[in-house]
Amino acid sequence: MPYYKSIRSPIQSKQRPELFYCALIFVVAVFISFILLDLIYPFPESVISGDPWWKHNHRITIVTVINNVNDIDIAMVDTEKEVNNNNISTSIRNKKNYSEKYGYKFVIKGIEDWDREPSWANIPALLKTMNEYPNSDWLWWIDSNLFISNPSISLTSTILHDITLSPEYDNKEIIIGNDCFGINTASFLIHNSHWSRKFLKTVYNPRLFKDFKYEETVMQALIDFEDIEVGSRILFVPLRTLNSLPLNSSCGNDYRYKWHKGDFVVNLAGCEVQKDCENRFKEVMDCLK
Incomplete structure (x- = not known):
């Protein structure tokens, strides 16, 4: 051959x-x-890292708001600098360190509508972030006066773990806790979806604003009175899962709400009124050492 x-x-x-x-x-x-x-x-860029669009694949984005929009520029450059006051700069650094530890995106927004109470700022901040980061599956809203007191807790391996694995949670769009007054919107997770955008826009409706002073009151009303479908989309978790209250909160010393060492997040709202911010900060910082 x-x-x-x-x-x-x-x-x-x-x-x-x-x-x-x-x-x-x-x-x-x-x-x-x-x-x-x-x-x-x-493409839209993060106010913290300025990453180009091809890096916008973070599954979770953490969102917070500070009162003075001009302070955002300072926070972008150096979180060691004073931002409005030491409490806010510490808060920003705390959240930024946590986001970097787990590879989450961290976004800071400013208050744009001063005709409403500052608590309303979370609605437009979340809507804008949803549009800026369409590849983020979940957004974690957290008030600037909340601190992550146990950074060893990962959202993806704990709170969101069952959501992603169990079919019974497929339709859940919001994860939030209740305090002694009802839902507490200081810290909650929201799915980056069409339903969530529609819900946030409904909450921000100017007609509802005339009747309700705070956004969490509107949310509670929609859950209780509007449509059973709204309530079915919300997963209620124990408050301390995402937002533990200080000892001298309006809910008193109820163990279901008050912060314990080892809890994920501590809420320091109202410390300015009580004039004990320094002591509360020290307690939290000691836990982080």
Whole structure:
């Protein structure tokens, strides 16, 4: 049986390197085009890290609001600097460190509508962040006066673990806790979905604003009176899962609400009124050592 040897013609031999260089030039041209498009038509960027659009694949985005929108520029550059006051700068640093530990996105927004109580600022902040980071599955809203007191707790391995694995939770869009007055919106998780956007826009409706002073009152009313479908979309968890209250809160010393060492988050709201912010901060910081 004859042995046939493949022989490449001189023309074919010359074409191989030419094709290689053409392919290489094409790949480089595509890469440069992506860079130029990002410079000319940039996608939304995080106010903290300024990551380009191709890095916007964080599954969880943490969102908070500070009163003075001008302080955001300071927070972007150096969280060690004073931001409005030491409490806020410590709060920002606390959340930023936590987000970096687990690879979450951290976004700071400012209050835009001063005709409403500051608590309403979470609604437009969440809606904007949902649009800016469409690849984020869940957003964690957390007030600026809440601190992560146990950073060893990961959202994905604890709170969201059952949500992602169990079919019975497939339709849950909001994870929130109740205190002695009803739902507490100082800290909650919300799914980045069409339903959630529609719900937030309903809550922010100016007609409802005329009748209700606070956004959590509107949410509670929608859950209780509007439609059973709203309540079915919300997963209620023990308050201390996401938001433990201080000892001298309006709910008193009820163990279901008050902060214990080892809890995930502590709520320091009202310490300015009680004039004991320094003591509360010290207690939290001691737990983080």
